[in-house]
Amino acid sequence: MKFLVIGGSGLIGSKVVQRLRAKGHEAIAASSSSGVNTLTGAGLDEAMAGVDTVIDLANSPSFEDKAVLDFFQTSGRNLVAAERRAGIAHHVALSIVGTDRVAAAGSGYMRAKVAQETIIRESGVPYTIIHSTQFFEFLAGIAKSAAGGDTITLSTGYIQPIASDDVADAVVRTSLGQPANGVVEIAGPDKLRMSELVGRFLTIINDPHHVVGDAKAPYFGAVLADDSLLPGPDATLGEIDFHAWLKSSQYASFASAA
Template structure:
């Protein structure tokens, strides 16, 4: 089966491609580097010819509110139209746990717009909602720096390894369309402030982590369950402590 992975040369995409190939499928990594651009439509018709499944792991180069919304609306719209023309039978997308719980967050609003386009496209679909990746922990900490400290709320936090995300996306691509979403998260749930206190200390980062219930997460104040599953979820197998030592 031919499966096209948009963003297939990135962090998660490259892992998904390897997993699909290991199952004997023709997994095609598509990105601007390979001549496929979902923003302009360049190369879409050619790469989607004969594809049964498309996995969309594309991401905006800018997180500014208007730019990220324009990216996901334009990119997803172009991709879905090309899929209809090619007769693709299953669209799989990666999104975020809690997209509907942070309406003042521009990135989350853009992901909601993307999901809406997918849900109304008429193409059978599956959406994987994942929590924050282990790989992004240092960057998240850096965005929370105030003075010489890292300010974090005590909200629930359940990060997941990129390898576990790739497993979930590959499972979705090889399964029947869900017509909805599945939520995936790491095996351990923490208070966000305590997680970062432990993670920074383990990494030799001496910056103190200050607990601040009003500390923003990319501009949004969090409730306790803003970033974690509140219902059924598939849990990853990799623990952060193990991952950070590898």
């Protein structure tokens, strides 16, 4: 089979391309640097020639409310228009667990993801939307986004983080299957409060910031309920937990303290 991976040089995209090629498939890593621009539509028709499945892993370069909405709407419309012209058999998109709930709570980023998903559903192209929980690889970024002086104030809502390797495996598995014409969920094996996990992570890597849990602390502009970011009971769970991820990450030297 032939796959076009939008965002194919990113964290998940590079792993997906590698896995598909290892299975004997043709996987094209598409990005603006390779001449494929989803915002302008440049290169899309050429890149989709002979492609069976398009995997959309792209993310907005800006998280500002209007910019991120413009990105996902424009990119999404250009993609599905090119897919209809090319007769693509399966559109696979990676999104986030709890998009509707967190969008309703005020997150501009999640509203943009909801808009992207709506375009996919209404496109007429067979599709599968993968809702994933937060990646372990984002823990440092979550901490940085909430830092103020020596203190980091984070939501006490639960998360069920997943390793990027498990995400890539799920994307490949989904892409090789039949379109669900709906949503499938993936998550990590353990449910933890965001503030507690980030605090534990920072302690392990000897970061001096002090984490404070606050139920009203916003996450991507929204105040979370305890279950806003949790998957449903039918989610497929990854095998890599926090300690196993830490041992294989750039923080491996700290793993013995986990």
